[in-house]
Amino acid sequence: MNRRDFMKFGALALSPVLIKYLNDWTQGTVENDFEIEILSDAAVGHILRESKDYPAGESLETDYLIVGGGIAGLSAAYELRKEDFLLCELSDYLGGSSSANGHKDQYFSQGAHYDLAYPKYYGKDLLKTLFDLDVIDYNEEKEEWVFVDKQFLIRPDKESQSFYKGVFRADVLPEGKLKVAFEALLRPFVGKMPMPTTSIAAEFHYLNGLTFKAFLEERLDLDEAFIEAIDYAMLDDWGATSDLVSALAGIHYYTCRPYFDGSPELFSPPQGNAYFAQQFIRKTPQERLLTNRLVKKIEKTETGFIVEVIDVKQKVVLKINTKKIIYAGHKHALKYIYPTGHRLFQQNQYAPWLVVNIVLNKAVTKPVYWQNEYLSGEQAFMGFVDSGAQYQPFTTRRTLTAYYCLNPAQRNELLAIEELAPSLVEQSIVAMEEVLQQAIRNDIEKVYVKVMGHAMPIPSPNFLLQNHNVDAATTGIAYAGVDAGHLPLFFEAADSGLQAARLLLEGVG
Numbered sequence: 001m002n003r004r005d006f007m008k009f010g011a012l013a014l015s016p017v018l019i020k021y022l023n024d025w026t027q028g029t030v031e032n033d034f035e036i037e038i039l040s041d042a043a044v045g046h047i048l049r050e051s052k053d054y055p056a057g058e059s060l061e062t063d064y065l066i067v068g069g070g071i072a073g074l075s076a077a078y079e080l081r082k083e084d085f086l087l088c089e090l091s092d093y094l095g096g097s098s099s100a101n102g103h104k105d106q107y108f109s110q111g112a113h114y115d116l117a118y119p120k121y122y123g124k125d126l127l128k129t130l131f132d133l134d135v136i137d138y139n140e141e142k143e144e145w146v147f148v149d150k151q152f153l154i155r156p157d158k159e160s161q162s163f164y165k166g167v168f169r170a171d172v173l174p175e176g177k178l179k180v181a182f183e184a185l186l187r188p189f190v191g192k193m194p195m196p197t198t199s200i201a202a203e204f205h206y207l208n209g210l211t212f213k214a215f216l217e218e219r220l221d222l223d224e225a226f227i228e229a230i231d232y233a234m235l236d237d238w239g240a241t242s243d244l245v246s247a248l249a250g251i252h253y254y255t256c257r258p259y260f261d262g263s264p265e266l267f268s269p270p271q272g273n274a275y276f277a278q279q280f281i282r283k284t285p286q287e288r289l290l291t292n293r294l295v296k297k298i299e300k301t302e303t304g305f306i307v308e309v310i311d312v313k314q315k316v317v318l319k320i321n322t323k324k325i326i327y328a329g330h331k332h333a334l335k336y337i338y339p340t341g342h343r344l345f346q347q348n349q350y351a352p353w354l355v356v357n358i359v360l361n362k363a364v365t366k367p368v369y370w371q372n373e374y375l376s377g378e379q380a381f382m383g384f385v386d387s388g389a390q391y392q393p394f395t396t397r398r399t400l401t402a403y404y405c406l407n408p409a410q411r412n413e414l415l416a417i418e419e420l421a422p423s424l425v426e427q428s429i430v431a432m433e434e435v436l437q438q439a440i441r442n443d444i445e446k447v448y449v450k451v452m453g454h455a456m457p458i459p460s461p462n463f464l465l466q467n468h469n470v471d472a473a474t475t476g477i478a479y480a481g482v483d484a485g486h487l488p489l490f491f492e493a494a495d496s497g498l499q500a501a502r503l504l505l506e507g508v509g
């Protein structure tokens with residue numbers, strides 16, 4: 001196969017980059033012809049460099065400034081909806097790692113794609129907020145919080161299949177005595193691993209100081225295949241293997257819901273967790289949610305803060321005077337934005353993720369699995385989600401969404417994503433055809449690639465249970481977002497935003 005790649009670079013820094021991807025097959029005939037559209041957060045560096053020459057724009061005043069429009073920032077904004085606030089989000093869309101994109105009659109997730117019913121012992125504050133937003137309702141019989149929009153529940157028999165080195169199996173963990181012993185070891189933790197994780201009882205805090213692998217090795221006679229499966233699960237949800245994540249994170253993964261006795265309802269709208277972002281936005285004054293605004297510098301003053309914000313579209317630098325700040329942007333960037341705050345997050349490590357949405361020009365005709373877990377033992381490809389198992393009536397298309405979890409050391413390679421994209425797409429197609437056992441190449445209409453360099457904070461030992469907001473009432477700045485010591489999950493992100501907003505609200509006279 002010969003391949004020719006043509007690239008077109010977007011004029012605006014945050015515009016997607018388009019690559020024309022043609023596959024030339026034997027005899028010189030072109031069988032495939034589709035575009036790859038790339039959205040990469042690496043463009044931020046370019047904006048920062050260019051903004052040095054931008055003129056000053058207007059000055060704004062507000063009581064609260066929220067930095068970042070991911071789930072944490074949006075839940076804070078919802079909590080502050082009756083206050084004088086502004087939210088600045090650097091991208092031209094809201095949702096962060098829970099955002100969505102579209103192609104003709106298809107709607108698809110470009111990050112977080114699901115959540116599960118919530119046990120009754122989860123944090124009351126967020127449960128109440130989600131109930132007020134008509135997202136969840138309490139089911140007396142099941143004694144859990146279930147989703148209101150039932151059409152987005154995935155049929156239990158179609159939830160997932162695992163593909164392990166060429167062989168299908170029902171579960172990621174291999175069956176056998178070890179699995180039985182593993183379940184027996186973890187079962188006592190069921191019901192004791194709530195969200196937010198800040199509410200986990202003190203008797204379990206020691207688990208935060210050791211790795212999941214060390215915890216397991218001490219108690220089980222592990223073999224390679226079993227550890228490989230555990231590592232896959234840890235990478236898939238926590239961005240790193242069992243030797244790098246805490247035992248608390250590992251145990252929480254398996255016991256935060258009663259998985260051993262059945263499967264809780266699985267909720268996955270086609271737009272994924274952008275659904276939740278939309279529910280917050282719906283009930284928040286939208287004129288206060290400013291996209292294409294990159295927060296560049298925060299300076300403390302006697303009465304509050306002066307914040308420099310780049311208006312990416314207008315190419316000017318705004319000045320915002322604010323009394324309080326909820327910082328729900330990525331914490332690694334505090335080094336440049338607000339060095340005083342950075343010392344709290346120096347230990348943070350982030351896994352980069354890539355999301356590849358392959359839009360096919362055919363709707364699904366045969367039953368499919370929603371999640372297709374792919375355990376190869378070596379590569380970053382984690383598997384893919386098939387929109388054919390989601391509720392999206394009236395569509396003539398189908399989207400297969402592949403996920404790649406990279407090692408933090410590979411982050412710099414992503415700067416060359418335009419060159420990497422064709423082989424990334426090729427790898428996705430080959431693996432998908434292997435799992436689906438059907439050809440898809442000729443049905444591809446367009447491919448979307450999203451690159452997130454600091455996508456997922458890794459819950460390493462001692463990452464969870466930290467309180468970065470002890471001084472928030474006096475400093476006037478509160479931190480939210482999963483990278484402020486929380487698990488990378490919707491419930492954690494949303495609760496952190498809500499709590500940060502409440503903390504600052506209580507401090508306001």
Ligand SMILES: Cc1cc2nc3c(=O)[nH]c(=O)nc-3n(C[C@H](O)[C@H](O)[C@H](O)COP(=O)(O)OP(=O)(O)OC[C@H]3O[C@@H](n4cnc5c(N)ncnc54)[C@H](O)[C@@H]3O)c2cc1C
Nearest residue numbers: 068070071072090096097112113114295329481482489490
């Ligand atoms: C590939 C992937 C799949 C996932 N799947 C799931 C899933 O299925 N279910 C689940 O529960 N969780 C999942 N997660 C975890 C997900 O990250 C969280 O659920 C949640 O979306 C995190 O929200 P956040 O607000 O903490 O952070 P982010 O979503 O990272 O939001 C931070 C926001 O701040 C903005 N920002 C950063 N710096 C600045 C600045 N200087 N100025 C202005 N704006 C700025 C960013 O652009 C971004 O929008 C997944 C994560 C990834 C990466």
